[in-house]
Amino acid sequence: MTNAALLAVRNLAKTYQSRGGRVTGVADVSFDLHRGETLGLVGPSGSGKSTLARVLMRLTEPDSGTVHLDGEDWLALSAGALRARRGTIQMVFQDPLAAFNPRATIGGALADPLRIHAVVPRTERPRRIGELLERVGLPAALAKRRIHEVSGGQRQRVAIARALATNPRLIVLDEAVSALDVSVRGKILMLLAELQAREGLAYIFVGHDLAVVRVISHRVAVMDKGRIVETGPVTDVVADPQSETGKALVAATPRLF
Numbered sequence: 001m002t003n004a005a006l007l008a009v010r011n012l013a014k015t016y017q018s019r020g021g022r023v024t025g026v027a028d029v030s031f032d033l034h035r036g037e038t039l040g041l042v043g044p045s046g047s048g049k050s051t052l053a054r055v056l057m058r059l060t061e062p063d064s065g066t067v068h069l070d071g072e073d074w075l076a077l078s079a080g081a082l083r084a085r086r087g088t089i090q091m092v093f094q095d096p097l098a099a100f101n102p103r104a105t106i107g108g109a110l111a112d113p114l115r116i117h118a119v120v121p122r123t124e125r126p127r128r129i130g131e132l133l134e135r136v137g138l139p140a141a142l143a144k145r146r147i148h149e150v151s152g153g154q155r156q157r158v159a160i161a162r163a164l165a166t167n168p169r170l171i172v173l174d175e176a177v178s179a180l181d182v183s184v185r186g187k188i189l190m191l192l193a194e195l196q197a198r199e200g201l202a203y204i205f206v207g208h209d210l211a212v213v214r215v216i217s218h219r220v221a222v223m224d225k226g227r228i229v230e231t232g233p234v235t236d237v238v239a240d241p242q243s244e245t246g247k248a249l250v251a252a253t254p255r256l257f
């Protein structure tokens, strides 16, 4: 394992049992991710991107393989140690409405991680909630509003603010901008890039659209049938894909030319 890597993933495998037999989620996935870096994860539907994201979040236990975070064996952490460290990796999903309690206020949604992870004392929570909203380009007054009252783009900013609440080193964004209009999407991508430049965050940016993934990624990994079939600097993969899956993704993305 290299000392420099924030995240070192080795030989990760996960299968699911279904009625038809065993289904491959991910098979023998290995990669490093460095501090402040964005790895784009692209591939067709069913290629294992979300499974990989869920294993990294420890929402799903893999069958085999290792994950080291900052040199620490992330999959070996006990329940107690995991609880204390869970905020180190955060996730943003495609549909923020599904990820929030629809009746909660935005301030309430942001108070949850602050309380659960004991980030700040209770009396400091309102101030911290205002800061979090401002960090993602929203007015602090939005804390009083309900999540279903604001636009899709604002909701996704709140989801990013919630992810930031625990001071993560890595945010996994699983199709996080896929449901947004093009102009809103561009602004969210810009926000993510600004946060990364300012705070040195690392991202795993999952998407099926190479034209979007390449805007924010330094490197990309192309997945197919649970495996990484190609990985490299984003400009190389876009200009000269080596794998059949990479070639098909580039060919299916006319905006790249």
Ligand SMILES: Nc1ncnc2c1ncn2[C@@H]1O[C@H](COP(=O)(O)OP(=O)(O)O)[C@@H](O)[C@H]1O
Binding pocket: 016, 017, 018, 023, 024, 025, 026, 043, 044, 045, 046, 047, 048, 049, 050, 051, 052
């Ligand atoms: N909970 C599950 N039970 C059974 N099979 C699953 C489950 N989650 C994912 N799969 C299967 O694992 C494979 C990878 O899925 P997924 O990781 O969601 O891919 P992606 O995010 O790239 O679309 C697919 O064949 C999918 O049907």
Ligand SMILES: [Mg+2]
Binding pocket: 049, 050, 051
């Ligand atoms: Mg998915």
